[in-house]
Amino acid sequence: MLPTNDDRYKMVEKTMKKLGYERSALIETLHTAQETFGYLEIDALKMIAKRLRLPYSKVYGVATFYHFFRLKPKGEHTVVVCTGTACYIKGANEILDKFEKKFGIKAGETTSDAFVSLLSARCVGSCSLAPVVIYDNKVAGKLTSQDALDKLEETLS
Amino acid sequence: MIESLEDLNEIAQKKLCAQGDCEDEIRVCIGSSCASLGSEDLSKEIAQKMEQEGLQKRCRVKGVGCNGLCSEAILVSHQKKGATSEDLYTNIEASQADDFIALLQNKKDLKEKLYDLQQAFFFKQKKIVLENAGYIDPNDIEDAIAHGAYQALFKVLDTMEPKDVLDEIKQSGLRGRGGGGYPTGLKWESVAKVHSDTKYIICNGDEGDPGAFMDRAVMEADPHKVLEGMSIAGFACGASQGFIYVRAEYPIAVEKLTKAIKQARKYGLLGKNIGESGFSFDIDIRLGGGAFVCGEATALIASIEGGRGNPRQKPPHLSDHGLFAQPTVLNNVETLANIAPIIQKGAEWFKNIGIPSSTGTKVFALTGHIKNTGLVEIPMGMSLRELVYDVGGGASGEKAIKAIQTGGPSGGCIPEEHLDISVDYDSLKKIGSIMGSGGLIVMDESSNMVEVARFFMDFCRSESCGKCVPCRVGTTELTDLLDKFVAKKASKSDYELLKNMCEVVKESSLCGLGQTAPNPVLSTLKYFEEEYLEGIADD
Ligand SMILES: Cc1cc2nc3c(=O)[nH]c(=O)nc-3n(C[C@H](O)[C@H](O)[C@H](O)COP(=O)(O)O)c2cc1C
Ligand code: SF4
Ligand code: FES
Numbered sequence: 211m212l213p214t215n216d217d218r219y220k221m222v223e224k225t226m227k228k229l230g231y232e233r234s235a236l237i238e239t240l241h242t243a244q245e246t247f248g249y250l251e252i253d254a255l256k257m258i259a260k261r262l263r264l265p266y267s268k269v270y271g272v273a274t275f276y277h278f279f280r281l282k283p284k285g286e287h288t289v290v291v292c293t294g295t296a297c298y299i300k301g302a303n304e305i306l307d308k309f310e311k312k313f314g315i316k317a318g319e320t321t322s323d324a325f326v327s328l329l330s331a332r333c334v335g336s337c338s339l340a341p342v343v344i345y346d347n348k349v350a351g352k353l354t355s356q357d358a359l360d361k362l363e364e365t366l367s
Numbered sequence: 368m369i370e371s372l373e374d375l376n377e378i379a380q381k382k383l384c385a386q387g388d389c390e391d392e393i394r395v396c397i398g399s400s401c402a403s404l405g406s407e408d409l410s411k412e413i414a415q416k417m418e419q420e421g422l423q424k425r426c427r428v429k430g431v432g433c434n435g436l437c438s439e440a441i442l443v444s445h446q447k448k449g450a451t452s453e454d455l456y457t458n459i460e461a462s463q464a465d466d467f468i469a470l471l472q473n474k475k476d477l478k479e480k481l482y483d484l485q486q487a488f489f490f491k492q493k494k495i496v497l498e499n500a501g502y503i504d505p506n507d508i509e510d511a512i513a514h515g516a517y518q519a520l521f522k523v524l525d526t527m528e529p530k531d532v533l534d535e536i537k538q539s540g541l542r543g544r545g546g547g548g549y550p551t552g553l554k555w556e557s558v559a560k561v562h563s564d565t566k567y568i569i570c571n572g573d574e575g576d577p578g579a580f581m582d583r584a585v586m587e588a589d590p591h592k593v594l595e596g597m598s599i600a601g602f603a604c605g606a607s608q609g610f611i612y613v614r615a616e617y618p619i620a621v622e623k624l625t626k627a628i629k630q631a632r633k634y635g636l637l638g639k640n641i642g643e644s645g646f647s648f649d650i651d652i653r654l655g656g657g658a659f660v661c662g663e664a665t666a667l668i669a670s671i672e673g674g675r676g677n678p679r680q681k682p683p684h685l686s687d688h689g690l691f692a693q694p695t696v697l698n699n700v701e702t703l704a705n706i707a708p709i710i711q712k713g714a715e716w717f718k719n720i721g722i723p724s725s726t727g728t729k730v731f732a733l734t735g736h737i738k739n740t741g742l743v744e745i746p747m748g749m750s751l752r753e754l755v756y757d758v759g760g761g762a763s764g765e766k767a768i769k770a771i772q773t774g775g776p777s778g779g780c781i782p783e784e785h786l787d788i789s790v791d792y793d794s795l796k797k798i799g800s801i802m803g804s805g806g807l808i809v810m811d812e813s814s815n816m817v818e819v820a821r822f823f824m825d826f827c828r829s830e831s832c833g834k835c836v837p838c839r840v841g842t843t844e845l846t847d848l849l850d851k852f853v854a855k856k857a858s859k860s861d862y863e864l865l866k867n868m869c870e871v872v873k874e875s876s877l878c879g880l881g882q883t884a885p886n887p888v889l890s891t892l893k894y895f896e897e898e899y900l901e902g903i904a905d906d
Contacts, residue, residue: 234691236673241615241654268674275675275832276656278615295578295775295808296734298822332577332659332826335617337732338400338437338740349403 218246222254226261233262236272240279249280285320285327287366290344293317294333297341305341305358306330312362326366368635370643372521375512378634382513390448391426393467396501398433398587399580399619400741401440405461406430409441412464417471426471429510432588434501436488437741443467444501456480487757488739493720493746495728496704500588500742505623508630511591517636519707520595523602524644527710532603533559536706538714540726545571545662545699546777546804548725548792554696557686558604561694566606568597569690569697571667572613572620575659576775577826579806581730582700584742586613586620589704590627594637594650596703599710601648604696609650612667616657624652659776659830660880664697666832677834678878699804701730721747725791730805735771737809738763745790752786755809766811770894774803776823776830777883779890780816799890801883816895817902820888821849827884838881841872845888852902859903866892 225242229235239262243254250273259269273279291297291306306317309328313321317330336342339351343358345365353361369375386392395401395410407430414428436442439457445467446453456477469475484490494500504510511517523532537552558566570593574582586593597609613621628650631637639647653671660666661676668690670676689695705727709717721727725747731754734740738760745754755761755771762768770780779800781788788794792802810819828842848865851857869885869892876882892899
């Protein structure tokens, strides 16, 4: 169990309090928890369930329903390949393929040494720059698959 | 605190006067595409350098939302004092701050980066929803007020009854921009009619169509337009609480909306007893979690209530049994952004734009193999050809345009020979696609239509919430079948199965996601059948 005096936990508590510990506060609370902890650890989910008087199964069910929530920690670096329509038309799949091969993992997974998380997104809203890859929160657009690989090297070095 | 229209006008005047002290204005686009190339730093650097050079009195710098020409990012415009139009500079690099200082000092011109504003991309557009996008600073409510924000709200509070507002919106012919095209006035009226102490107005900012960013741009560039539209909806329907449901993947939109709400509260434009009228209305933001199905009305409500986004059977409709079981209006971002202009300028004015069955304008996100990718707002009734070739500038590469796709995963593909049809709800539907929320993807001869259909089906498969069998199992089976066609290993019976299965999924799914998932397949079957036949292996 997480210690309740963990500062990060206070942030989560604050969100629940703001929303009056209503059951409808669940998703907002999960967002805050993910923001503060980086991902949703099982202990945090259990704590939230208790505080909002919800069955743990419900909290777990909601956390796993939405793509945005992660139940595992992210790697040191995060690379997000956009696979929305605009990027798909401009060859995003080829980029994703190359990245998957390079790391030997699938989109959504993290390398076993916790170095890189490879993610795919369905449109990050910069379609005019398609195809788009986000390297550690920095957006790069209009990439050929070679550009994409070069930028990857740059990010990881 | 703004307590009356006079107060509002005073703030607008003051702001305009203060701005008048400066001779010029430089506007740097900080919309998502430009921001990703570093435009925010550029904006800061220009401001800093101006101060160093003592130019801050001559010119002010502000960050503005997207003006639409995202393919030419970064965009910087320069408005000289007294000039009626701006000089727009395109393809600017984040490191070019010095050039703008030199420009102001008349030491340099940037002619090679100057964009010709007489091009069809600009003059064929008609901006209502995006009228302020690219001009106002979304972080500054006073700038919005100086550009007319909240005038319509005060008109409503001072001179209109809820019924007048309903009549005006009905008269205007405004139809929902979220895809369905349901008349907004009728939707509001059905909620206004219900007696209940608690009612809700929800703004659908989930923008699930993967490849569309219209709503994002509106929320980022002119958030007060959305807030004002919601308040007016609240007044007309008798609601005092609103929610904006935004995708968590849109952090900038969330930030701008949050700021806008805070400022509006501070100025007394949201909250209790707005403008001493007795009308109270407040708005909160709820974050989505990246599930396409949550754009569907009942799923969205389940999500705001804190649960999994599973749709439910309708009826009961939202007008009787919506959020927390109370009467609820759900409108799309763009729909709500049309409200203030309609109230301000009148239904007659609005009706004169577009065509009788589809009034007003529509914002499109042009992407794919097209020259001018970005956001455009056009009057309804323009032909698709004009939209793609004139406004969009035609194909981006050597290859000819083969088809366009509208409506995202729920829509269809339209072959080039049908591009002469008019852009309106009914024409697009007749030809097997839909208006959708405004994503428009252009594909050239290099695109394989079966692969495109597979792409959308796979998307629906992964986004199916799993509640009902036809959609959960059907989209998986259909993806597998389409895989066979893409690999050219399908059989004749697969072809029949594909057609039948599409019908079954369409007819028997519970919600809109499943009901429309087969559309991309059906429309490509209709217009590009030969590509499917090529996928059948000879036996
Ligand atoms: C699967 C699915 C996804 C949807 N996604 C969105 C969306 O992202 N944004 C939106 O405004 N409407 C979306 N809609 C339509 C909404 O359910 C609803 O009809 C719309 O928000 C109503 O607003 P309007 O009348 O102003 O168009 C979606 C519908 C379905 C079935
Ligand atoms: S049609 Fe699909 S998304 Fe809709 S309820 Fe059924 S399974 Fe869920
Ligand atoms: S499809 Fe990739 S950014 Fe929109």
